[in-house]
Every structure is written in structure tokens, then in C-alpha cells.
Amino acid sequence: MKTSMNHLTNKIYMLVINGIGFSIFFSFGLFTFHDLNNWVLAYALIGANLLLTHFRIQMPPEGNSMSMDSAVYLACLFYFDIPMTLTVLFYTSVIQFLYDRKTDWWAHLYNFSIYSIMIFCTYHVFQLTNGTIGNIDLNILYSYVLALTVYFIVNSLLIMLYFITYDRTNAVKIFQDITSGTIESYISTLILSIILVLLFQTETVFGLSLFVGLALILSFAFKQHFMLYQDVARKANIDQLTGLYNHGYTKELLDKLFKEAKENHKPLSIAFVDIDDFKKYNDENGHLKGDKLLEEFGKQIGNAAKDTAYSIGRFSGEEFVFILPDTSSQDASSFVDRLRKTVNDTYYDGVERLPYGCLSFSAGIAPLQSETVTPSELLSKAGQAMKYAKMQGKNNTHIYGTEIEEDRLSAPIDEMEQQLNILLAKDIYTYRHSKRVYKYAVEFSQVIGLKEQERKQLILGALIHDIGKVEVPREIINKKGKLDNYEWEIVKKHVTWGHDIVSKNKKFESLAPLVELHHERFDGKGYPYGLSGEAIPRLARILCVIDSFDAMTTERPYQRTKTFPEAIHELQKCAGTQFDPDIVDSFIRYIHRNYLSTLEPNTL
Numbered sequence: 001m002k003t004s005m006n007h008l009t010n011k012i013y014m015l016v017i018n019g020i021g022f023s024i025f026f027s028f029g030l031f032t033f034h035d036l037n038n039w040v041l042a043y044a045l046i047g048a049n050l051l052l053t054h055f056r057i058q059m060p061p062e063g064n065s066m067s068m069d070s071a072v073y074l075a076c077l078f079y080f081d082i083p084m085t086l087t088v089l090f091y092t093s094v095i096q097f098l099y100d101r102k103t104d105w106w107a108h109l110y111n112f113s114i115y116s117i118m119i120f121c122t123y124h125v126f127q128l129t130n131g132t133i134g135n136i137d138l139n140i141l142y143s144y145v146l147a148l149t150v151y152f153i154v155n156s157l158l159i160m161l162y163f164i165t166y167d168r169t170n171a172v173k174i175f176q177d178i179t180s181g182t183i184e185s186y187i188s189t190l191i192l193s194i195i196l197v198l199l200f201q202t203e204t205v206f207g208l209s210l211f212v213g214l215a216l217i218l219s220f221a222f223k224q225h226f227m228l229y230q231d232v233a234r235k236a237n238i239d240q241l242t243g244l245y246n247h248g249y250t251k252e253l254l255d256k257l258f259k260e261a262k263e264n265h266k267p268l269s270i271a272f273v274d275i276d277d278f279k280k281y282n283d284e285n286g287h288l289k290g291d292k293l294l295e296e297f298g299k300q301i302g303n304a305a306k307d308t309a310y311s312i313g314r315f316s317g318e319e320f321v322f323i324l325p326d327t328s329s330q331d332a333s334s335f336v337d338r339l340r341k342t343v344n345d346t347y348y349d350g351v352e353r354l355p356y357g358c359l360s361f362s363a364g365i366a367p368l369q370s371e372t373v374t375p376s377e378l379l380s381k382a383g384q385a386m387k388y389a390k391m392q393g394k395n396n397t398h399i400y401g402t403e404i405e406e407d408r409l410s411a412p413i414d415e416m417e418q419q420l421n422i423l424l425a426k427d428i429y430t431y432r433h434s435k436r437v438y439k440y441a442v443e444f445s446q447v448i449g450l451k452e453q454e455r456k457q458l459i460l461g462a463l464i465h466d467i468g469k470v471e472v473p474r475e476i477i478n479k480k481g482k483l484d485n486y487e488w489e490i491v492k493k494h495v496t497w498g499h500d501i502v503s504k505n506k507k508f509e510s511l512a513p514l515v516e517l518h519h520e521r522f523d524g525k526g527y528p529y530g531l532s533g534e535a536i537p538r539l540a541r542i543l544c545v546i547d548s549f550d551a552m553t554t555e556r557p558y559q560r561t562k563t564f565p566e567a568i569h570e571l572q573k574c575a576g577t578q579f580d581p582d583i584v585d586s587f588i589r590y591i592h593r594n595y596l597s598t599l600e601p602n603t604l
Helices: 002-028 036-054 069-080 082-099 105-128 138-166 168-179 182-202 204-237 247-264 278-285 287-304 329-344 375-391 407-426 428-444 452-464 467-471 485-492 494-503 506-517 538-553 564-574 581-596
Strands: 057-059 064-066 268-275 311-316 319-325 361-367 397-399
Touching: 002 082, 002 105, 002 138, 036 069, 036 082, 036 204, 069 082, 069 105, 069 138, 069 182, 082 105, 105 138, 138 182, 182 204, 204 247, 247 268, 247 311, 247 319, 247 375, 268 278, 268 287, 268 329, 268 375, 278 287, 287 311, 287 329, 319 329, 329 361, 329 397, 361 375, 375 397, 407 428, 407 467, 428 452, 428 538, 428 581, 452 506, 452 538, 467 494, 485 494, 494 506, 506 538, 538 564, 538 581, 564 581
Parallel strands: 361 397
Antiparallel strands: 057 064, 268 319, 268 361, 311 319
């Protein structure tokens, strides 16, 4: 409602300004001249203005430029009076409207109107302070200074009011932006307008041509200077190996965007990305290949952000920082996760020796929150989230603040982790799968109505449910093709081997049924015993659903996995045969509430 009111006020303001501007022109301007000399002069002034507007003088930093058209309007006003000045303005504006169709028509109208008002106010102040039209009179130099001061005050005021009526929340910032650099522009325009009047006194058309020629030479010279500045600035801000922003500029950019997001109450997220096992890659392939990999990786992630407002910098070594303005943590996570999978699926020379058999990275996401005070704090949180992602088995993304509560289970979990780490060296996929199943179990156990002891059993059982795979030969467990009958029978024994491993520890023998029976099916066609229905312990039936869901949605390089909706459809299809239908219903509701409501459509 407030935004609509602001827009209405803005439209009314523009209507009033346009009304005043056109009234001034119709009162003081001319559509035609009876004297041919005046037409020649008008054509020359219009042409000069069009050239000066097109060939603006570019100055660093990027986006900063100056046009000398105001000097022409003021010189015309001081030497030829207001009718000629408004007529030149009118025909210049008409030609610009026909030529520059990219600019909205209302912007052309507004621009013409504010120039008309500026010229009108400047003219009357010049008259009131004893200024005389024609040759320069140095005895009344103050009249020129005062007139030009009014010209700039009116210009700044009209533009500032336009933005304030559009967005009243940033009035101070708007004023600072508009008035910054005004003094330099004020002085240069004053000097140029007086120089042009002096040239008019000598030879009008020739003097104007000389002025425009000099301005064009300056424009081209400044353009070359600006291009050189851009090249030097680019080299100073760019990491030469990856082509991304370097450490210093990344921090500078983060400081700027952090401040803007804080002031405007807009979302901002940071992603801290670290390439997994990069030291191992360097040790295996040498540092030259390591540099080549960083170069190609930098190009790939840079291209991913090309058509977005996101910025990426190389922070150090194999660490990278993504700055994602106007982006929530969930959207940032979705973007980084899609990029991570793309990187997994892209072949880099020598990555087959890495644990995943592909290039991977771990990423931590940190959103800007009201309590976040400094950019360094935000960056630190993203770094902590990245380390947590590493602890979960690498090649994944984690959002800061969503760590699983483990306080009451910390001691037994630490002991379980020691067992699970045996899997890490042999089968990183099973290790990561176990960590994800554990995470699902922690969350799902809170909503399915388990007693505290049952919840503890499910969580610990989920973490270690595949521990028996340490006994499966490496060539079978890491085989990329389809298993033959003999190999499949070996794999199926992991539940029995896991049962034996867990049973040896008195503290965890209560977990043995979950480890042994999580592959039993509700219809009795599972293994190892072919139990069915409620003969299968409820916790094992729950674990069966969680385990299968993660297996369906687990990412492997160069292979397509099921999306969450596809996996849910599979659970529904197999409810009553492979899975307990009641547990399936509860699990689907949990997935919808915790995951599908926040993921982007193209990530599902």
C-alpha cells in the first residue's frame, strides 16, 4: 500500500513538473524564426548539443561521465537570451527522442521539462542581479556565478524530489548521491560557458565549432584514459590465475554490498567454497596441473554467475567466496548445490585419483541477519558452515545455523564416528550416505512420535546402519557397473556382518536389529530373513524408508539421480509392498514440510 502511494505521488510530481516545463516553453520559447541567420545559428547550436550529448567525457570510476551541453545552454542564455535557448532545447529534445528510443518517452518529457525550469530560473536570477545579455561584462561576474549556482540548485532539487517521491526511505542517501561531485561540475561548467560566450563574441559559428571540436578531442582523449584506467583497475582487482576477483577486491565488494543490504533491509548471502582434497590432487599430479585445475574451475564458476548479480572471488589457494545480493540462504544453497553437481559432472584431468573420482567442493552458506554486525562476522559464519560441510563427508552444501542438535547424544555419536571413519577410507559414498540418513533420522524422529529411548536408538542406528560394508571387498563396493549374482550375494551379507560388529560392543547391542533388518520388506521379500509386516521391528521399518529415500536421491558423478518429487512418487508406489504405508505417509509429510517448501522448482 505504501509503495503504491509513493508511485502515485511520483506520477503526480512528474505531471506537475511537465506542466510547468511546457508552460515555460510555450510562454518564452519559439517554434520558428523569421531571420535566416537565427535558423543557421539554431541549427549549429542544436548540432553542437547533440554531438556533446553523444560523445560524453568518460571519467573514472566506471559510470561517471560529463556532458558539456549545459555549458552550451548557459552560454546561449547569456549571449542570445531565453527564447533562442528554449528553442534550441526543444528541437534538441525532439531529435533525441526520435534517436534514443531505448529511453522511455516520459523520461524524455521530464528531462525537457527540468531543463526548461532550470533555464527559466537561471535567466531571471541573472536579470535580477543586473546581468546583461550579450558580451561578457567582468564587472558583473557575480551575476554569472549566482545564475549558475541557481542552475545547479534547481537541477539537484528537481532530480532529488523525483527520487524521494518514488522512495522516501532513502532521502539522505539520495541527497548525498546527487550532490557528490557537484562542486567540480559547477566550476567546470561555469568556466566553459564563459569561454563559449567569449568565443561567440569573436565569431559565433566558428567559435562554437572550435568549442565543439575541442570538446570532441577531450572526449576521445578521456575515453583512452578511461580505458587505460579500466585495464589497470581490472588487473588490480582480478586474480590472474582464475580470472575471478582477488582477495582484496572481494573483501572491498563485500563491505560495500553488506552496507547496502543493511541500510536497505535487503537479503544478502555469502557462500564460502573450498575444493575438496586439493592438496591430494597437487601431490598426485603436481602443482602445474593444480594451477591448471584452478584456472578451469575459476572459469566454470565464473560462467555460472555471468548472467546473475552474483560476484565470485578467489579468497586464497583453493578457497572461493560467492557474494549473492538479494538472495535468501535457501536460494543461495540451491544455486551453489546446482553448481556443485555440475562441477561433479565435469571432467578435469587427473580427478579420477580423488576419493569421489571427480572434482568436488564443500560450501558453507551464511545469510545476513539482523544481529550480524560486520562483513567479517558474516564471512566467518560461512567459513564455519563450510567446515561443517567438510565434516559431513565433503562434496555438500551446508547453511549456517542449521546444524543438528547432538548434545545429549554427543558421547555415543563420537564413538560411532570412530567406527564410521573406517568406511571413509574404503567407500566415501557409503560414509556420506550414512551421515545423511543420520540427519534425516534426527529430524524425522522428532515428528513421528517416538519415545526418547526409541529416538536415540533410531538416530544411532541410522548413523551406523551400513557399517557391515567394511567387510565387502573394495572391488565390489566400488564397482561402477551392474553387480553379478555372486557379487550381489556378497553385498547382501553386509547386514549380517554389521550385526556382528555392533553386537560385540555391549553399549550398542540394542542397535543390532536395526543394522541387521533395515533391508527387510513389508511384503516379506527382503533380506536376510524375509520377515514381513509388524514382524519387522518398527524402528527397522522407519530406517528402511529413510535409507531408500536417500539412496534414490544420492548424487553420483556422471549419473542422473531422482529428484525429491520422483523419490516421493516411488515411495508411494512401493507403500504396502516394500515399505510400511503409515511410515511412508508420515515421512512424505516431513519431506514436504522441511525440504520441498524451500527448494526452487528446478532443483526438485
